Amino acid sequence: MSAEDVPGQFPGTAPTVALGTVDDHVERILSRLEPLQPYEQQLLDSLGLSVCEDIVSPMALPAFDNSAMDGYAVCFADVVGASRDQPVYLPVVGEIAAGQTKIFAMSPGTTVRIMTGAPVPYGADAVVPVEWTDGGEVQVRIHRAPTEGQHIRRKGEDVEPGDVLLEDGTVLGPRQLGLLASVGRAQVLSRPRPRVVVISTGAELREPGSPLGPDSIYDANSYMLAAQARAAGAITYRVGIVSDDPDDFASTLSDQLVRADMVVTSGGVSKGQYDVVKDVLTRAGTVEFGEVAMQPGKPQGFGVIGEDAVPIFTLPGNPVSAYVSFEVFCVPAIRRMMGRTPYLRPPVRALTSHGMSSPAGKRQFVRAQFEVDRGGAHVTPIAAHGSHLVGDLSDANALIVVPEDVTSVAPGTHVQVLVLDRDF
Ligand SMILES: Nc1nc2c(c(=O)[nH]1)N[C@H]1C(S)=C(S)[C@@H](COP(=O)(O)OP(=O)(O)OC[C@H]3O[C@@H](n4cnc5c(N)ncnc54)[C@H](O)[C@@H]3O)O[C@H]1N2
Numbered sequence: 001m002s003a004e005d006v007p008g009q010f011p012g013t014a015p016t017v018a019l020g021t022v023d024d025h026v027e028r029i030l031s032r033l034e035p036l037q038p039y040e041q042q043l044l045d046s047l048g049l050s051v052c053e054d055i056v057s058p059m060a061l062p063a064f065d066n067s068a069m070d071g072y073a074v075c076f077a078d079v080v081g082a083s084r085d086q087p088v089y090l091p092v093v094g095e096i097a098a099g100q101t102k103i104f105a106m107s108p109g110t111t112v113r114i115m116t117g118a119p120v121p122y123g124a125d126a127v128v129p130v131e132w133t134d135g136g137e138v139q140v141r142i143h144r145a146p147t148e149g150q151h152i153r154r155k156g157e158d159v160e161p162g163d164v165l166l167e168d169g170t171v172l173g174p175r176q177l178g179l180l181a182s183v184g185r186a187q188v189l190s191r192p193r194p195r196v197v198v199i200s201t202g203a204e205l206r207e208p209g210s211p212l213g214p215d216s217i218y219d220a221n222s223y224m225l226a227a228q229a230r231a232a233g234a235i236t237y238r239v240g241i242v243s244d245d246p247d248d249f250a251s252t253l254s255d256q257l258v259r260a261d262m263v264v265t266s267g268g269v270s271k272g273q274y275d276v277v278k279d280v281l282t283r284a285g286t287v288e289f290g291e292v293a294m295q296p297g298k299p300q301g302f303g304v305i306g307e308d309a310v311p312i313f314t315l316p317g318n319p320v321s322a323y324v325s326f327e328v329f330c331v332p333a334i335r336r337m338m339g340r341t342p343y344l345r346p347p348v349r350a351l352t353s354h355g356m357s358s359p360a361g362k363r364q365f366v367r368a369q370f371e372v373d374r375g376g377a378h379v380t381p382i383a384a385h386g387s388h389l390v391g392d393l394s395d396a397n398a399l400i401v402v403p404e405d406v407t408s409v410a411p412g413t414h415v416q417v418l419v420l421d422r423d424f
């Protein structure tokens with residue numbers, strides 16, 4: 001029987017292939033991907049990236065004994081017992097401001113005005129805050145005694161030279177970047193952000209901001225998917241709409257490959273006769289198309305293209321299906337390329353307010369609203385199911401995951417939930 005004769009599909013279209021479960025497809029994708037090669041990047045460019053070396057401190061922090069207060073450096077023995085009734089008077093022999101060290105030592109029986117962060121002179125073993133004095137410039141009256149060593153931040157009390165500051169694989173956040181800068185690092189060996197090219201296909205699509213005909217719709221997917229990619233840590237190139245002409249699609253794709261670590265398309269992968277993505281990439285022979293046992297997001301394609309074997313994800317065109325597919329398949333892929341674990345968003349347990357039914361043998365992702373209150377984590381499914389309902393999608397902040405073997409969920413029971421828009 002030729003492809004022309006296969007019942008249940010348009011003539012000339014390829015028969016449907018089963019791609020297995022969601023887990024099978026995730027496994028298929030992750031096994032084809034490698035983390036991107038790290039390189040030395042400027043500190044701020046490394047925010048959110050994973051470091052690819054154990055970072056050992058070349059220096060102590062603090063780098064030298066310094067004052068924690070604006071006040072007076074003193075010999076502790078000189079001020080023991082100072083009180084309002086029995087103040088201690090000391091001659092002020094100089095001043096040290098942060099970054100302006102002129103005095104390196106002082107003698108007992110004297111004091112030096114000192115500012116926060118300035119090096120404590122040799123011979124001083126406490127700092128008296130200015131509030132405990134009369135603020136004198138020539139002579140100071142001290143009416144409260146510090147304890148020995150008080151208000152001195154000791155060299156190395158935070159970090160010693162040779163301490164491992166960050167281990168290989170640590171994701172760099174603001175605090176880690178602050179630490180690296182503190183020990184003088186200007187660059188860090190980190191994995192780059194994947195460059196993700198996002199393309200929409202469909203003759204009916206129009207760019208937002210342009211006029212809309214009676215049979216056309218605005219391209220929502222390229223914005224949504226580019227935003228998802230960026231939120232996952234990628235650099236995105238939103239190409240936007242490419243027509244349903246196979247030559248246009250093929251040439252746009254080949255032009256884009258030079259700047260892509262990953263390509264994401266939407267539309268044109270189901271059973272229609274103008275499914276340009278499927279047509280062009282089936283000819284390439286390196287992309288597999290078929291159906292994953294899930295809802296929404298059933299029609300999927302994944303493979304590699306071009307000389308550099310750039311991974312390509314061909315997501316279904318329905319916006320909700322595209323969104324869920326990106327969350328379930330592309331987010332783990334981006335994280336794998338970035339060397340970020342876990343690859344998959346960890347589900348949380350929540351009580352569902354309403355019951356729901358689900359098709360046997362498919363994993364269902366139900367749009368929902370998740371909240372945590374004093375009673376714990378709750379989730380409310382959004383009633384409608386249609387994969388075109390972007391209004392409902394925007395109202396959701398979570399996806400309830402109904403496993404393949406569950407066909408009915410009772411209200412008031414626990415369900416697994418992917419809480420969206422959260423870092424993990
Ligand atoms: N006979 C069958 N028809 C369909 C099946 C099936 O099994 N048998 N599967 C349905 C499912 S499920 C999905 S999902 C869609 C996937 O179709 P395609 O990936 O080929 O996507 P298109 O046909 O191009 O578009 C589907 C739908 O989405 C709208 N769309 C597409 N791109 C965008 C965009 N960038 N922004 C906003 N909306 C977009 C498009 O206008 C269509 O309404 O196939 C079902 N059909």
Ligand code: MOO
Nearest residue numbers: 296297298321387
């Ligand atoms: O599976 Mo389609 O992706 O549900 O609407």
